[in-house]
Amino acid sequence: MPEFSIFDGHNDTLLRFYQNDDVTHSDFLRGMDGGHIDLPRAKKGGLAGGFFAVWTPNLEDRIAPDSMPDTSKPYTPPAVERGYALSVAHQMTADLFRIEAESNGQIMIVRSADELQSCIENGVFAAILHFEGAEAIDQDLNALEVFFQAGLRSLGIVWSRPTIFAHGVPIAFPSSPDIGPGLTEAGLRLVKRCNQLGILIDLSHMNEAGFWDVAARSDAPLVATHSNVHALCPISRNLTDKQLDAIKASDGMVGVNFATGFLNEDGAWDSDRGLDVMVRHVDYLVERLGETRVGFGSDFDGARVPDDVGDASMLPRLTAALQAAGYDEALLHKMTHQNWLRVLRQTWKS
Ligand code: ZN
Numbered sequence: 001m002p003e004f005s006i007f008d009g010h011n012d013t014l015l016r017f018y019q020n021d022d023v024t025h026s027d028f029l030r031g032m033d034g035g036h037i038d039l040p041r042a043k044k045g046g047l048a049g050g051f052f053a054v055w056t057p058n059l060e061d062r063i064a065p066d067s068m069p070d071t072s073k074p075y076t077p078p079a080v081e082r083g084y085a086l087s088v089a090h091q092m093t094a095d096l097f098r099i100e101a102e103s104n105g106q107i108m109i110v111r112s113a114d115e116l117q118s119c120i121e122n123g124v125f126a127a128i129l130h131f132e133g134a135e136a137i138d139q140d141l142n143a144l145e146v147f148f149q150a151g152l153r154s155l156g157i158v159w160s161r162p163t164i165f166a167h168g169v170p171i172a173f174p175s176s177p178d179i180g181p182g183l184t185e186a187g188l189r190l191v192k193r194c195n196q197l198g199i200l201i202d203l204s205h206m207n208e209a210g211f212w213d214v215a216a217r218s219d220a221p222l223v224a225t226h227s228n229v230h231a232l233c234p235i236s237r238n239l240t241d242k243q244l245d246a247i248k249a250s251d252g253m254v255g256v257n258f259a260t261g262f263l264n265e266d267g268a269w270d271s272d273r274g275l276d277v278m279v280r281h282v283d284y285l286v287e288r289l290g291e292t293r294v295g296f297g298s299d300f301d302g303a304r305v306p307d308d309v310g311d312a313s314m315l316p317r318l319t320a321a322l323q324a325a326g327y328d329e330a331l332l333h334k335m336t337h338q339n340w341l342r343v344l345r346q347t348w349k350s
Contacts, residue, residue: 002046003329004319005120007337009255009297010130010204010226011050013037014092016301019057025099029106036300036311039106042125045315048337049110049119049126051154051225053302054092056085056135058161071235071267074172074179077161085135086143093150096127109151113345120337128344130202130225133159133168139186141193148197153348154225155194156202157187158210160237165190169207173267175236177243182209183217191217198348203227204237204257204297211243220347221252226297228262229284235267244288253343254289255297256281258305271307275321278306282322282335291331295339 016023016035023032031040037047058077100107107125110116119126129151137143137155144152158168165187167180183191191214194201203211203224215222224247230238239247239254247254256278261269263277285294298305300312309318319332327335 002044002316004046004316004332004336005048006046006296006315006319007048007116007120007126007340008050008300009295009340010053010257010302011037011298011300012053012055012302013300014052014095015055015057017095018088018092025095025102028099029103036298036305038312039103039125041311041313044313045311047125047312047315049116049128050298051128051130052096053130053132054089054136055132055159056080056088059084071171071173071261074170074175074236075160076168076170079162080135082135082138085133089131089136089147093129093147096129100127111151111153112350113341113348114350116344117341120341128153130154130156132156132202132205133161134163134165134190137165137190139164141190144190144193144197144199148199152199154200154202156205156225157183157190157214159205166210166213167207168205169236172236173261174234176208177211177230177236177238177240178208179236180207180209182207182213188213188217195219198350200344200347208240208243215246215250220250221343222247222250223252223254223343223347225255226257226259226299227254228257228281232281232284233262233265233267235262237262241288244285248289248293251293251343251346253293253295253339254285255295255340256285257303258296258298258300258309259303260306261304263306269304271304271310273306275306275308275318278309278318279321279325283325286331291334292339292342294335295337296335
């Protein structure tokens with residue numbers, strides 16, 4: 001058994017089933033070649049579960065959501081049509097239900113912090129249903145009510161493209177995240193209803209204006225599930241010091257993203273630069289946010305990650321690198337799952 005149970009802020013594993021007809025639920029449960037997460041590799045690496053993203057691919061390309069090889073030009077795909085996004089959301093959400101059902105109790109979709117805590121304590125792989133972009137939600141928020149009842153507990157108002165609610169941050173290097181306007185009127189209503197229902201609002205793909213609109217309106221801790229430090233890697237997807245200070249003030253948190261293009265200071269997607277780069281981002285975040293506001297948000301199955309932590313089974317290398325850098329056991333327990341539990345308990349109110 002690995003020493004640390006790592007609960008993770010972001011994966012795109014559901015996208016593997018959606019985009020590859022030959023990847024089956026049983027491959028996930030029994031183990032498979034390729035990809036970053038399956039159940040045997042999760043057990044081996046101490047991956048206790050994570051946010052499972054439902055994300056709608058643009059029809060004109062089949063890229064993974066965070067794996068753009070060329071960010072030298074700002075990348076903003078066009079908006080996707082709601083009917084299409086809704087059908088994708090149904091399929092990917094149903095896939096998660098089916099995997100849970102086929103797992104014989106090894107996997108549970110969690111809807112409360114108590115459920116998450118119990119899963120971590122008992123070695124049940126915990127999944128949070130997360131929408132990465134609200135394209136499937138209508139402006140009357142009917143779909144939000146329905147998906148909440150189905151288990152939706154986390155929502156990114158945008159991926160890096162526009163919706164009826166807000167404008168996503170184009171992916172660009174080097175670039176400030178301050179690109180484009182903030183939330184629409186419907187977006188402000190969405191924030192309010194998420195607060196009332198206890199759905200976490202994920203800020204990771206927001207532009208800066210949208211970030212500040214959420215910060216001004218939301219009564220929940222501010223959370224970026226899978227983002228890094230702009231001062232260390234100046235890509236538009238990363239968080240500025242001012243944004244980090246607002247996250248701290250709200251008692252929110254940041255999940256450190258393993259995507260190499262969001263880690264490397266030159267924005268390159270090189271995966272062979274060692275774990276020091278990740279340790280630097282963690283150091284910066286712990287210094288700026290405090291020990292209780294940093295976790296992980298791997299982006300496994302959605303991005304090119306460092307070779308040294310190339311899939312879920314290799315996570316102990318990351319905690320070992322942090323131990324070597326002076327992080328003690330108590331702090332690593334916080335970063336690996338206790339901080340997520342704390343923020344989710346505050347946000348979900350159950
Ligand atoms: Zn993402």
